[in-house]
Amino acid sequence: MTEKEQKKATIYDLSVASGASASTVSAVLNGTWRKRRISEETADRIISLAKEHRYTANRQARALRSSRSGLAGLLLPVYDTRFFSSMAQTFEAQARKRGLLPIVVSGRRDPEEERRTVESLIAYSIDSLFIAGATDPDGVHRVCARAGVPHVNIDLPGDKACSVISDNRQGAKALTSAIIRHAQQQGPLVPGDVYMFGGRNDHASRERIVGFHAVKEEVFGVPDGDDFESTGYSPGMTALAFERFHERHGRLPRCFFINSSINFEGLLRFMGKHDGEAFDDIVVGCFDYDPFGSFLPFPVYMIRPNISEMLEKGFDLLDVAEDASQIVLVEPQLVPPRTALEGPLDALRDPSPLGVTLA
Amino acid sequence: MTEKEQKKATIYDLSVASGASASTVSAVLNGTWRKRRISEETADRIISLAKEHRYTANRQARALRSSRSGLAGLLLPVYDTRFFSSMAQTFEAQARKRGLLPIVVSGRRDPEEERRTVESLIAYSIDSLFIAGATDPDGVHRVCARAGVPHVNIDLPGDKACSVISDNRQGAKALTSAIIRHAQQQGPLVPGDVYMFGGRNDHASRERIVGFHAVKEEVFGVPDGDDFESTGYSPGMTALAFERFHERHGRLPRCFFINSSINFEGLLRFMGKHDGEAFDDIVVGCFDYDPFGSFLPFPVYMIRPNISEMLEKGFDLLDVAEDASQIVLVEPQLVPPRTALEGPLDALRDPSPLGVTLA
DNA sequence: TTGAAAGCGCTAACAA
């Protein structure tokens, strides 16, 4: 029943079993046999033998010899956000489709740890690295460049390597327009009713702020200054910002733009400490998509970045080895309130049929 | 400025530079030098040389030779759920703490793909594997056993290997009690008001059903039959189940237990198609925690599994190489409605201070 | 159409 732990077969085992040499076996098993002009017959024999012995190549050995590991790395700041976990999910699918083994790691928004983490990936000879929202993209770039590891930035651009990012300005404009329009249906707005929370001094935040202000100016005619609060990507800091606003104004802004789902969690913390009246009639926009966030007890507009397109473009860039530090923009999607989009989960087959009652 | 791509230093480079032999260098650099009785002086010299050359060992070569790769695998069904993404996050931290490089992969709830995925991990000689919620734990077990890879089941037990799981029955009881108590405050309940959706014929679902029924019987005095709908772990199927219930009864149950956050997404889809009256006064319990889910426009009680304890116990089991197929239970936590718990995100330092306005 | 042989970077006996 339980199969014994058996030593893994090597090309030498198959060499002996087939009567061919190890190099022939190797060529057959790694697909280079056609161009090595090995006869179909020999190949077939070896292949069926390999199946029989459950042969799988030792990737470490292959990597050591050929200096191509088949590993593709993805550096994330954190996992547990719908945005980044979708990215991990999508990255895995795409890497596997290309015959690579994905390794996803997180740098925890610490430049030092980002570099260490990437160093450790490089010690395993990853073939390529996707850098998603690194705090210090250029530090990571240097590490990669030194080791000759091809890399692209995803979502947050860097100066030194190609980048594929969301069109943050356009997305922010769409989001800002949507929440203002919605809030105006509930009564006229003044500029001070429209606020923005979250983010820091990075490219994405800057672009979003530009888009936010552009729309405000379009709507209200005048530029406005004091309508943004930077809180970094921290739920705690964001909650504090809401508390302070609430202290000063006795309520939250009628209408506001939250810079990411991580900052959105700061709003949750605020809500946990206050009851409905503090946020009875608010309209919220969040630059990120989370299905549960979409159904909170007030209208929430969200922006869903097009992750799979970003990653696909990223793989393409790696393949063509574009040398410039070009930036590719991908349009995100505006998601109206109370919308449960389908996601990767829906693609899965689920063996258990509906209506089979257990119990 | 930009450092050239330089060939990585090897122990031979350091051997030449230091005048010591390669094996001495190797011993110094992998920490075995004390027991090889190499002089402190030689060691120091080599170590500082290594720093200077930015030496890092080639892990493929080390793995090939020593047959220990330093890779630890985690097999997940999917990533993009708060539960599994927290697991990935926590796993990474714990693996790194132990000097291992974590590799997280998803099996997409397909037994065939689970096995293939694990095979590919094994081709890279992973040292150990955590199996979290595999559809076919025993199939995965066989693959591991054959290759001699130590493994533990997390969250969903298997017969053939040690398992660390949540106390599903106890958690389900706590959750069921909580929602019934809450709903009773809004008026008397009959057994038909208390329902359960989601899950399939696996250990976790079975235990939760037992807990659910135990509490119902305790409260209402009689056992009840037709109060559970199995929908697998699919948002679409779960949405359908809510639709059907709604068709039959003109509303949702007063009070119901949802088997996972994935099924909870099915409720979102239902909500997207209906307005408030269909779920005005419902009380929901969900066996999983999601901060946004906790703030929906009706009371949501949630169960948060203790992921870091489960993983820690898992690592312990691997270390002691317990042979039996023992099951370790870990108590989960009941989370009342409107609760934004702190998570791994909060542990991160965030360099950007509050109140620095950009724009 | 195939095989022999060298070597990727490292570890671990065994010798000295």
Next chain:
DNA sequence: TTGTTAGCGCTTTCAA
């Protein structure tokens, strides 16, 4: 206290 040597399993010339 250190060096020599023989591989780990594979790929890749080069020769036959």
